[in-house]
Amino acid sequence: MEAITCSNCKSDLRTEDVFCSECGYPERGTDIEKNNFERRIILKKRVVKDAEKKVDSVRIMLYILAGLNIVIGTYYVFLSGDEFLFIDGIAALITGIVFIGCAIWVNNQPLTGVMAAFIFWIVLQILAAIVDPASIFSGILLKIVIIGVFIKGINSAKDAVKYSEQLASMKVK
Amino acid sequence: MAEQVGLEEFELCERCQSQQPLGFKFCGNCGVRNESIQKEQINSAFQIESNLKFLFAYIFIVLFALIINTYIEETFLTVVTVSISFAIIDLVFAIRQPDCFNLLKKQLSVVPIVLVVATFSVTGILVTFLGNGLNELLFQESYSYMYPFYETEFPLLYALLFVAVFPAIFEELAFRGFVFNNLEKVAGMKSAVWGSSFLFALVHFSIISLIWLVPFALLLTYIRRKSGSIGYGMIGHFCHNATVVYLDYAAVL
Numbered sequence: 528m529e530a531i532t533c534s535n536c537k538s539d540l541r542t543e544d545v546f547c548s549e550c551g552y553p554e555r556g557t558d559i560e561k562n563n564f565e566r567r568i569i570l571k572k573r574v575v576k577d578a579e580k581k582v583d584s585v586r587i588m589l590y591i592l593a594g595l596n597i598v599i600g601t602y603y604v605f606l607s608g609d610e611f612l613f614i615d616g617i618a619a620l621i622t623g624i625v626f627i628g629c630a631i632w633v634n635n636q637p638l639t640g641v642m643a644a645f646i647f648w649i650v651l652q653i654l655a656a657i658v659d660p661a662s663i664f665s666g667i668l669l670k671i672v673i674i675g676v677f678i679k680g681i682n683s684a685k686d687a688v689k690y691s692e693q694l695a696s697m698k699v700k
Numbered sequence: 701m702a703e704q705v706g707l708e709e710f711e712l713c714e715r716c717q718s719q720q721p722l723g724f725k726f727c728g729n730c731g732v733r734n735e736s737i738q739k740e741q742i743n744s745a746f747q748i749e750s751n752l753k754f755l756f757a758y759i760f761i762v763l764f765a766l767i768i769n770t771y772i773e774e775t776f777l778t779v780v781t782v783s784i785s786f787a788i789i790d791l792v793f794a795i796r797q798p799d800c801f802n803l804l805k806k807q808l809s810v811v812p813i814v815l816v817v818a819t820f821s822v823t824g825i826l827v828t829f830l831g832n833g834l835n836e837l838l839f840q841e842s843y844s845y846m847y848p849f850y851e852t853e854f855p856l857l858y859a860l861l862f863v864a865v866f867p868a869i870f871e872e873l874a875f876r877g878f879v880f881n882n883l884e885k886v887a888g889m890k891s892a893v894w895g896s897s898f899l900f901a902l903v904h905f906s907i908i909s910l911i912w913l914v915p916f917a918l919l920l921t922y923i924r925r926k927s928g929s930i931g932y933g934m935i936g937h938f939c940h941n942a943t944v945v946y947l948d949y950a951a952v953l
Contacts, residue, residue, distance in 0.1 A: 540728070541721075541728055543728065543729075544728030544729065545728060545729060545730075545731070546726055546727060546728050546729070546730065546731035547726065547728070548720065548721065548724045548725060548726050548727070548728045549725055549726070550725070550726065551725070551726035551731050551733065553731055556731070560731070613838070614838045614908075617838070617908060618907040618908055621907050621908065621910055621911065622907060625910065632891075632894070635890075636887050636888070636890070636891045638886065638887055639883065639886065639887040639891040639895050642752075642755075642895075643894075643895055643898055643899075646759055646899065646902065647898075647902060649763070650763065650902050650905070651907075653763060653766075653767060653905075654905065654907065657767070657770050685748075689745060696725065696733075
């Protein structure tokens with residue numbers, strides 16, 4: 528056997544090696560082994576892509592929540608002329624800004640971003656419930672959906688990190 | 701596993717028992733991933749999982765205690781009970797992640813202490829006037845930290861103890877201590893700085909005060925990160941709260 532470099536990661540193979548010791552590519556293996564290696568990569572890439580899509584849906588949801596809060600807040604603060612609504616309006620504007628911040632955070636650091644947004648959302652629900660306990664049950668279906676999206680988002684963000692690491696260990700970009 | 705062969709060190713592949721260079725990632729003979737390196741990866745994933753669980757447990761217990769707190773009437777006795785309860789929660793979590801106590805070991809020097817005291821006295825004054833202004837503008841009422849303590853013999857002393865000393869020690873231990881450490885392990889420095897500050901602001905349970913609580917917490921987190929000690933943060937946090945309490949007390953006099 529002559530000395531060759533791995534066609535997957537370009538590192539040198541030892542003369543007796545069938546598999547690349549850096550990335551596991553079957554450089555001197557059969558076609559079936561090479562196919563299997565590529566299929567594993569495709570599968571992992573698909574998992575990462577799916578996970579990123581679910582994290583994206585959290586981001587979109589955060590932008591929608593932010594938009595709603597900012598629209599309502601703007602109306603209360605600037606257009607209603609009502610003093611009590613003015614306070615709620617300020618709180619809604621701050622809430623909207625925090626949701627936008629969380630959405631940007633999700634873009635940079637999916638796991639912590641989604642977690643922060645989830646905890647912030649829970650605190651909002653608690654604060655609303657303290658003022659008016661009946662508010663827990665208003666729009667309960669929507670709330671269940673939102674919780675579902677958040678939890679899926681956290682799991683997906685974890686998956687994305689895990690499988691990206693595995694792909695990195697197989698020297699795949 | 702490692703054995704000496706000639707000058708080079710080798711270890712055996714778990715699956716096919718062939719000799720591979722020490723610390724190999726994949727077996728050159730059968731292509732299997734190196735078990736010991738794989739184990740390290742599993743461990744780090746497990747570590748992240750347990751860190752996340754720890755954080756969520758802490759946040760939810762604190763939120764639960766805060767909910768109960770809003771339904772309790774504010775008297776001296778309840779304020780003392782609540783302060784001690786939060787202190788116990790923070791201590792229990794801190795003991796489970798004891799590396800946050802290392803942040804207390806560093807020797808503090810004089811110049812930074814003076815700077816911290818000055819800065820946080822100023823933030824205390826700012827927040828008092830900003831907060832009072834906002835409260836009067838928005839709610840037509842002012843909130844007094846002193847109120848539950850007037851029934852005691854030494855109102856200022858007790859107010860300083862339970863509004864300034866307790867939160868300074870235990871909130872710093874929590875948010876600049878184990879919450880920060882945990883987030884740093886899970887998601888890196890930047891997320892830890894923002895995440896711990898954001899959580900600190902959230903547990904004060906007021907959307908409007910996020911405006912000054914987030915920058916305040918970011919400043920404390922910055923000091924903790926720069927100095928590697930939560931001692932300065934405790935002093936600063938105490939000065940801030942003490943200023944607010946004292947101004948509150950002086951306004952009534």
